[in-house]
Amino acid sequence: MTPLALALLSAWPLHVYAQTAAGPAANTLPAVTVSATTSPDATTEGTGSYASKTATIAGKTEQSIKETPASVSVLTRQRMDDQNLTTIQDALKYVTGVESIDYGDGTAYFKARGNLLGVEFDGVSIMGGFQYLQQFDLAMYDRIEVLRGPSGVMDGASDPGGTVNLVRKRPQDTFHVSTETQVGSFGSVRQMVDVTGPLNKDGSLRGRAVLVGSDGLQSVDGTREKEVMAYGAIDYDFNPRTTLSLSAGYQVNPISGLDYGASGVYNSDFTALTGRVPSSYSQNFSPSWNYGYTSLQEANANLVHRFENGWKSQTTLFYRHELLKGDYAYAGPGATADGLSYYGEQRQRNSYDWFGADTNLSGSVQAFGLTHSFTVGANYSLLSSTAESGYVSLNGPFDGQTFSLYDPNAVQKVDTPFTYGANNRTEQYGVYAQARIHLAAPLTLVFGVREAFLQETSQSIIPAVTDWTTQAQLNHRFLPSAGLVYDILPSLTAYANYSKFLTAQTATTYTGAILPPRSGEQYEVGLKSSFLNNRLSTTAALFRINDNNRAIADPVNPTGSIAGGKAIDQGFELEVTGEPLPNWNLYAGYTYLNVRYEDDAPDLSDGTDPKHLFKLWTSYRFTQGMMNGVMIGGGMLAQTRISRGVEQGAYAIFNAQVGYRFNKHVEASLQLNNVFNRSYYIRPPGNFYSVFGDRRNVMLTVRSDF
Template sequence: MKINKKLIDFRHLARMPRRFEMTSFALAAVVALSGKAYAQTSTGVNGTDGKAGVDAVLPAVTVNAKAEADATTEGSGSYAAQAATVAGKTPQALQEVPNSVSVVSRQRMDDQNMTTLQDAMQYTTGVTAVPWGDSAYYTARGYQLGIEYDGIPLFNSVQYQLQLDLAFYDRVEVFRGPAGVMDGLGNPGGTVNMVRKRPLDTFHVSTETQVTSFGGARQTVDVTGPLNKDGTLRGRAVIVGSDEHQSLDGSRDKEAGAYGILEYDINPRTTVSFSAAHQVNSDSGFDFGVGGMSNGERLPTSWTQNFGPSWNYKRSVLNEVNLNLTHAFESGWKSNSTILYRHLNISATDAYPLGATGTDPYVQSYWGERNIQSYSSLGFDTNVSGPVHLFGQDHTLTFGANYSQTTYAQAYGGESLGAFNVLDAAGIPEPASIATAYNYYHYQQGGVYGQAHIKITEPLSVTLGAREAWYQESSRGAASDWAVQTRVNGKFVPYAAVTYDIIPQLTAYASYSTVFAPQTGTTASGGALAPQSGKQYETGLKGSFLQHRLNANVALFRIDNNDYAISDPDNPNFYVDAGKVRSQGVETEVNGEPLPGWNVYAGYTLLNTDYLSGGSSTGQSYDLEEPHSLFKLWTTYRFQRGMLRGWMVGGGLFAQSASSRSSTLYEQGGYAVYNAQVGYTFNKHTSATLSLNNIFNRRYYARDPGTFFSEFGDRRNAVLSVRTDL
């Protein structure tokens, strides 16, 4: 008899939150091995003929147990995630999470040719992703986003910073709204959780080759499988390399990266894993763009115009290691401990225009700069979670503690290079040297947290959470000692929510969370920024339909916040206090596989961001860069039969209302960008897709213009992708 080992892998059974008697566990093993049915009696296991032993066939007995939700998206072939870990420390069904959560699955990353975090955030509900040279910054609900790496929160580690290639990740989870209970002193806009690929228990090799109409090429190779006979040791290695020419003239990005992970089952209930990643990005000829004229008009230039000198260059080196230990107890409880170290080095020399010096708007003053940055981050989280049976209901408890620290060192120098014609910036001479001054910053945060999911009745549940948090920020100059800038001790962060299952497929919820986040920027005069504090109210409906193949949700939210800092429109890299502000709106999302072969994602956001006490600005928007309306769509259909079997068609659009970066003087009107795709599966091992992006060659700004800095969106382009799967 051929035995399916996967069906009798007791490691999976051990990880399920169930209560087994040993006789029941033994019975399940016998049934799995023999393919026969047996009944358990008070005296043992008997057959239907009344004889003891395992050779007699008995009436089947069903053992009911609820399996732990699985958040992994790889191999599902669907856009609909079944669960996420960003809302807690264990996988939780999306329908049960009383907050807005979106998941960019592995299938959607592949279909949309996503390679960077910016690509994923561009097509995530409610998120605005704005390019900044070779990096980006992200906002949602009127605020910047924070980040986790496999559930480990790192302070100030996503905005304007290089992230690892998406080839290394299974999914990207986005929790919108404050997540302070699990994250600490976090961002009110939400949290991004980047979840690594894990080893598979069968040997598997996949490759992807991409070429673009800009003249770029990209190659990835992904190898995984068991490394010993019994499969207790598993591994995975992913390598990626690219040489990409960009939409702007003379701009070129190169990348080389590798990721590896080993996973070992110490025993059937205990697993340890270790991973490491290394990535180098080199960007030449990149451009921060040009500002608008004093009357608010844009310079009439070519869409491909590069306003930076040809010697603009940036090199980033990112290293990351992760050690994780999990243990499943017989009671259904599980412990999870992770330590993460991340180091990023950046070296850049560049110049950009600051604005016209006279009556000719094309002649502008250029600022040259030399920037060396280093980010060293360490994060640790340990937690236990599991079921508790009280008063006839099953409840879930989670307790844990985490800590993170980031040391940021910067050597920066800048000088005026003189006035030049922005249409001939390539000829600007590179300065022989730019003197730099060193500054150092050290951020620490930690806390203990707990969360209880309490089942009141079968349809009604209450979630209560709390965190006791502390935070400290210190800084020093090249010749000065460390000085504490901000210290917060014993900050209590509460959370409360209620969910009600209207029907098994539809849940209503309401939640309350608080905001408290120190702010690390400074004003142009050198002043410190007060911590922001506030609260969020959210309510909505969540549904999981068609046997969990299709997810849908709608949410209403309001965030009231005090002392929120926004970018200074007149001074790069500085901030101003916006006072008391309010953001509120509606978010709705649908994603999944409503029919075999048809995947769809659609998200719509309506957002208002207003000053509540901004003097003459009261009632106006404090965040002009996030559009009032934002709609995102992507869908594919793979023909299942007939003459078109093997073919795939797809497409989508990104549409937003008017936005501006510094004032309505430079407002960009609403626009929409349409994309299309066609593909063919040659056999079970090889497929190809051809994508056409910005079909109608819509001219728009990916970063709105202001008095300085703007960036054009990509013009029409094509991407050919060939994938193999062995």
């Protein structure tokens, strides 16, 4: 129980009546009752559905998605299993409006609505913990919640693309063992074991353990990645109202033969990219001695207390450590039409330590015949990191400086000392509040506020140790949001919202002064519906993000920057998810996005955004007749053109699946990915790097459940 919870609850009795000292009953104000009903559980494990009625990402507690004035998607445990999704980059490829761009080394970057996504782990906002970083195997998580658009009230200063909340599996109150064995046609093998259940007679102590091991080749020739992951969790009920949850995770990911791909082909005077290097789309353009290694350790503690009047207090602490090291050669900048390119060798070692804390109190108040809910809390996030790297330009046998992209093993490893090193520290904290006020029976006002603080500092350690300097700072910044929800029908809701965002910038003026933060707002309107007794949900949303004060080059003083850029990100989204018929699960999401820059330009190193993005997955399970036990499924991912200097045209990838349940304990499925063997780039070539999409492949999965 937090001090904040004790203070508020001790001062707030269960029933509060206001009346004049001697006035008659006619002058009595309406009764105000502090109460709450039991919150619906947002857990998706065991539901067997692609749809989720509630999520925690929009307000720290379980809230109805239909009554939330924002775009929220939930990737449930059932859909992760049906699609055989094991990595966060594969999973987010199948979430409405999200771009998941592989980076070639087991990591990726993620965008929505033209901007990068932030991350929460079990509701704790963690700065800098998502992009270009290894994440845990998805066997650890119950669901992935995604809120598109700014989330400044709950998460503070961040990009306006949205937030991903990774929610871990919790121990169950009955004994349960499940296994998953996967064999892929590239030569991959993966084994998962999940055990959970009570650890004492009365069930007040429950535990869970998840183990994963994998070893496999990738779509690109010669690339091999291994993984070992262990996750453990314990829940303990001190009493029926108070629960302590502890969990920890460990994972290592060594990768050999990692390939960052080939850069684009330049014209004869090296002034413009004109095309890409011809390839079989399985070509590894890097030497076989390339390697990378990542280790992750994580710990989480959560204390929840439910008061007798229905209010709930919860406090969560989170810690994660990540070590990343590697030594590799890569091609670029640029290449010639016959496949000659410069190569350089890079050696690096980065370590990251994240700490996050969130404490909040939530509940409801009955007044004027209606129920109103409130959440108030505070959170803190700290990232401390050390980065060391070195780069050596290599000389090849062709013209004394270039190598053939088709013979990367001619690139010899050399000694590469660290020539750059820095310590970095980013600290953010704030207090927040959110209220859901029922203005009338069908109309609800959702209002949120935050007082935000942020500081980012750095210190050089190589080639020489320097004093710490401030790179960015925000003090006492007010971040509001407001939304209206109108229940047109019991099954149909309309909403509108406004939310403000701030994003700290590290660019400076020519005098060295810190630039003001990027700032702006999002406007969104939409319709949400639920049909068939809430088994099928739909969402339609229109949005516009105004992004101001973006750092651009100073036209007068080229050694500095000014906050003069602007971007407008606007479009609409459609999503359908759930069960149109019994035993038939369906997910479909479509996004139209138009990104316009004023006095600014897109960062081509991150790629550009497709205007049209469509995602589909569906499955049907036969439960009667000769087909009893058979499952059929499939899906597609389609997008229009993107460019990073070299264009990737529009493409569509189709997947198909068939499965059979032998009995209530064992089932198997065979999945054919990229059915038509479409050749495409996930990340088209630029000055450096490119990433191929996977070729046609087959995955056999066998699951047991006892």
